[in-house]
Amino acid sequence: MDSKYFISGKSTITVPSKRKIKLNDLTDQKCLYLQTKQLSGCSIEEERKKLPVFNCRDRILKELETNDTLLIMGETGSGKTTQIPQFLLYSAHARNGVIAVTQPRRVAAITIAKRVAQELSTTVGDIVGYTVRFEDMTSHKTRIRFLTDGVLLREAICDRLLRKYSIIMLDEAHERTVNTDVLLGIVKEAQHKRCIQKLPGLKLIITSATMDIDHFGKYLNVRGMYLEGRTHSVRVLNTKEHQADYMHAVLVTVFEVHRTTPINHDILIFLTGKEEIEVLAQQIRQLAKINSVGSSDVRVFTLYSQLAQGKQLECFLPVPLNTRKIVIATNIAETSITIPGIRCVIDCGFVKEKSYSPTSGLDILQTVRISKAQAWQRSGRAGRDAPGTCYRTYTKEEMLSFENSAEPEILRANLTSTTLQLLALGINIQDFNLLDSPNVKCISNAYTTLENLGAIKSAKLPNITSLGRLMSQFPLDPKYSKLLLSAPTFGCMEEMLSLVAVLSTENIYVNPPDKMELATLAHAKFKSKYGDHLTLLNIYKCFEKTEKTKLWCHDNFLNIRNLIYARNVRCQLLEISTKLGLSFNSCGENLDSVRKCLITGLFGNIAVLQKDEMVLTGRNFLRQVVEINSEWVEDVVPFIKDLSYINIEK
Numbered sequence: 001m002d003s004k005y006f007i008s009g010k011s012t013i014t015v016p017s018k019r020k021i022k023l024n025d026l027t028d029q030k031c032l033y034l035q036t037k038q039l040s041g042c043s044i045e046e047e048r049k050k051l052p053v054f055n056c057r058d059r060i061l062k063e064l065e066t067n068d069t070l071l072i073m074g075e076t077g078s079g080k081t082t083q084i085p086q087f088l089l090y091s092a093h094a095r096n097g098v099i100a101v102t103q104p105r106r107v108a109a110i111t112i113a114k115r116v117a118q119e120l121s122t123t124v125g126d127i128v129g130y131t132v133r134f135e136d137m138t139s140h141k142t143r144i145r146f147l148t149d150g151v152l153l154r155e156a157i158c159d160r161l162l163r164k165y166s167i168i169m170l171d172e173a174h175e176r177t178v179n180t181d182v183l184l185g186i187v188k189e190a191q192h193k194r195c196i197q198k199l200p201g202l203k204l205i206i207t208s209a210t211m212d213i214d215h216f217g218k219y220l221n222v223r224g225m226y227l228e229g230r231t232h233s234v235r236v237l238n239t240k241e242h243q244a245d246y247m248h249a250v251l252v253t254v255f256e257v258h259r260t261t262p263i264n265h266d267i268l269i270f271l272t273g274k275e276e277i278e279v280l281a282q283q284i285r286q287l288a289k290i291n292s293v294g295s296s297d298v299r300v301f302t303l304y305s306q307l308a309q310g311k312q313l314e315c316f317l318p319v320p321l322n323t324r325k326i327v328i329a330t331n332i333a334e335t336s337i338t339i340p341g342i343r344c345v346i347d348c349g350f351v352k353e354k355s356y357s358p359t360s361g362l363d364i365l366q367t368v369r370i371s372k373a374q375a376w377q378r379s380g381r382a383g384r385d386a387p388g389t390c391y392r393t394y395t396k397e398e399m400l401s402f403e404n405s406a407e408p409e410i411l412r413a414n415l416t417s418t419t420l421q422l423l424a425l426g427i428n429i430q431d432f433n434l435l436d437s438p439n440v441k442c443i444s445n446a447y448t449t450l451e452n453l454g455a456i457k458s459a460k461l462p463n464i465t466s467l468g469r470l471m472s473q474f475p476l477d478p479k480y481s482k483l484l485l486s487a488p489t490f491g492c493m494e495e496m497l498s499l500v501a502v503l504s505t506e507n508i509y510v511n512p513p514d515k516m517e518l519a520t521l522a523h524a525k526f527k528s529k530y531g532d533h534l535t536l537l538n539i540y541k542c543f544e545k546t547e548k549t550k551l552w553c554h555d556n557f558l559n560i561r562n563l564i565y566a567r568n569v570r571c572q573l574l575e576i577s578t579k580l581g582l583s584f585n586s587c588g589e590n591l592d593s594v595r596k597c598l599i600t601g602l603f604g605n606i607a608v609l610q611k612d613e614m615v616l617t618g619r620n621f622l623r624q625v626v627e628i629n630s631e632w633v634e635d636v637v638p639f640i641k642d643l644s645y646i647n648i649e650k
């Protein structure tokens with residue numbers, strides 16, 4: 001082993017804990033791994049016909065003849081997502097409508113659609129297409145449509161029987177997103193109603209490599225179907241000892257792999273969030289620069305949800321010869337996706353999980369241990385186009401204490417948006433037969449918030465109002481749709497469209513770790529004394545006025561891709577608003593209108609608090625957003641229920 005590999009420089013790098021590591025420190029450090037499992041595998045084969053699922057084609061089609069619902073479990077990479085829709089394409093089952101394949105994440109929907117289009121020698125938007133929020137790449141020719149579960153749920157609002165579809169495949173069901181859970185119930189109901197109304201049937205296929213098949217089976221009243229076989233073997237290694245600093249363990253492992261494996265073995269690293277990812281990316285780039293292996297190179301890509309879509313897709317492209325691709329991702333890369341070239345996965349064993357606190361009414365982001373199912377999904381990202389290895393920076397014993405699967409999102413999420421969508425479908429969430437029933441307090445909070453937004457008449461008797469129905473037409477959080485629906489009255493529709501578009505976009509700021517001060521200075525130019533919302537609006541307005549947008553964004557440390565994305569979102573929101581007959585007006589420089597309008601939507605958010613907390617938070621909130629001014633109160637009161645809790649004059 002060439003331990004000198006690490007020590008050609010004297011530079012230091014900063015790790016998140018602000019601890020400085022000397023490159024020399026890494027020399028003697030190695031994470032000792034123990035091989036814990038060798039997943040049995042077949043020989044290396046790349047053609048789709050050699051995928052294990054291929055042998056099950058006839059079995060699947062036959063099962064569908066006698067069953068309306070199939071529950072299919074097969075190994076990661078066995079070909080479920082890419083192949084099953086193709087088996088169905090020319091089958092009798094797909095004669096009466098489009099095949100929908102849902103994915104919990106947009107990046108998966110897009111990349112799989114591209115792959116399947118490639119396999120069918122067509123282009124995306126032809127026979128195969130995808131639809132994700134604010135982007136539709138389908139046409140009247142599209143027969144297989146990959147879409148996020150959120151998009152399909154939204155479509156159900158317009159047509160509860162989902163008549164456009166002949167087959168719906170809910171993929172990655174183990175992820176237990178709220179949307180997939182709700183869709184299970186909706187599709188089940190659509191199957192039943194279509195049968196009663198003698199409409200063409202609807203087949204439902206649920207797929208995953210790691211779902212709790214008994215639980216699903218009981219709910220759907222079907223037996224599970226197992227597809228045997230694995231495409232390529234994945235060697236799984238756990239650290240011998242507990243690693244107190246997983247970032248450090250990951251870094252050491254990256255360079256061990258870099259030093260000891262062929263340069264075309266690309267690496268995928270799982271960390272918990274953007275900050276960690278950016279820090280590690282910088283460390284790897286710095287270390288690789290001064291420690292190159294011969295003429296080889298390292299290209300580091302990052303993959304997390306706040307990245308602009310175009311940037312997220314960069315890691316799927318091939319890199320030049322003699323270059324090792326290193327992708328550092330959050331759990332967004334955990335299921336479904338194939339990043340070509342990945343032979344090695346390094347899993348830190350943690351994930352950031354969003355949960356909703358029914359007592360405070362706030363969403364909390366916490367770093368928690370992954371589940372066993374997530375660990376297997378992560379290792380499954382290696383061994384897709386060749387045998388692979390997965391390094392886990394936790395011990396085998398530690399893994400024993402992991403939960404079998406992550407807690408379903410429906411048991412820990414803020415349910416306001418889902419509750420409104422269901423109400424628009426005529427379904428009361430508390431009466432809806434779901435795979436797991438949500439917490440009663442979460443449901444009552446959702447009703448209270450919707451009541452405060454004016455979307456339902458009363459939390460006790462949750463009948464959707466006409467305003468609520470309009471709100472459900474926007475693919476937005478209800479508080480943002482409320483803003484758009486209130487804006488014409490306040491005379492600030494143009495401004496609110498821009499603001500909501502920016503709020504629906506990932507971070508528009510660029511904060512390079514080495515130029516933090518310059519970036520802060522540049523951003524300060526746009527700062528509004530009335531808070532973040534008006535600052536964002538300022539930025540968007542300046543962006544639209546600028547001709548040389550690229551240079552302007554660069555000079556102002558702003559993300560051009562995300563601002564362009566916001567512009568597209570704005571166009572679509574404008575389209576929906578026009579369809580709903582909303583008038584388009586502008587308040588010009590009089591931003592007081594925007595501030596007043598903001599109260600109508602954002603207030604709903606804090607309204608689930610206890611009365612005492614609400615008085616306090618409400619007052620602070622009003623202070624932040626508006627001047628405490630009785631004239632304003634007159635304007636906003638009709639939009640807010642229960643404002644009487646707050647003594648505005650104080």
Ligand SMILES: Nc1ncnc2c1ncn2[C@@H]1O[C@H](COP(=O)(O)OP(=O)(O)OP(=O)(O)O)[C@@H](O)[C@H]1O
Binds near residue numbers: 112115
């Ligand atoms: N974008 C892609 N680029 C290259 N190869 C791909 C791509 N997508 C899929 N493949 C190939 O097809 C195989 C099957 O992928 P597919 O996504 O259908 O499997 P899966 O059983 O659905 O896996 P998972 O349970 O992990 O989602 C992969 O192992 C890989 O060899």
